[in-house]
Amino acid sequence: MSEPLRCIIVDDEEGAHLVIGHYLQGMRCLTLCGTFYNAIEAMDHIYRNPVDLVFLDINMPGLSGMEMLEAMSNPPLIILTTAYSEYALEGYKYQVVDYLVKPIELPKFVAAVNKVFSRYKPRVVAAPHAPAFPDFLMLKVEGDMLRIMLENISYIQSWGNYIKVHTNDTIYISAATTTEIEQKLDRSRFRRIHKSYIVALDQVQRITGTQVCLKNNTTLPVGNTFRRELLEYFQGNLLK
Structure with missing residues (x-):
């Protein structure tokens, strides 16, 4: 693939941003185009910008990761990140690519990214002058x-x-x-x-x-x- 996939991190914990960001630095197949500490700002970015992959925390104040997924009609590919393994089954209900339990280990992170590329399909992009807005x-x-x-x-x-x-x-x-x-x-x-x-x-x-x-x-x-x-x-x- 000639162009790296565009990804964002959505997590209310600074530590998660640091770990995932560090792992992404060594991957030319992915480019980090945004970091967000709440779901509302992340959704706004997704509606206005092309995003292929989201590293999404589940437990966040305000709108949770699951509520964010439920609110979106056509979300990007999702890798869930959380400290609570009991949410795994609920996550797969939304057809997420993978589920990473914190602290995230590099081998499992790489395996999850490999799953992303096995499922990735180029998105059909609308006319560039007509950004998509939610209803x-x-x-x-x-x-x-x-x-x-x-x-x-x-x-x-x-x-x-x-x-x-x-x-x-x-x-x-x-x-x-x-x-x-x-x-x-x-x-x-x-x-x-x-x-x-x-x-x-x-x-x-x-x-x-x-x-x-x-x-x-x-x-x-x-x-x-x-x-x-x-x-x-x-x-x-x-x-x-």
């Missing part, structure tokens, strides 16, 4: 990781150090900023209309003056710069 947001709400489907979101509002995610039937509050959330959203579906608001484009009913009216009759402010971009978007789609 949901994973947000921490009241201490739990919650999946919110994008199709249910009307708009997102900045609220101090938090955001309010307004859906069809409820409001979710999460510790994040609108800037952080905006980077996770497809601009063909969501646009910032104000420093404090991001709106779902399919919910926009009317743009008038300095306001945007949604289908549910909610009225939101729109900044001058954002208003011009919003009008250009809708005018451009009318001409298609």
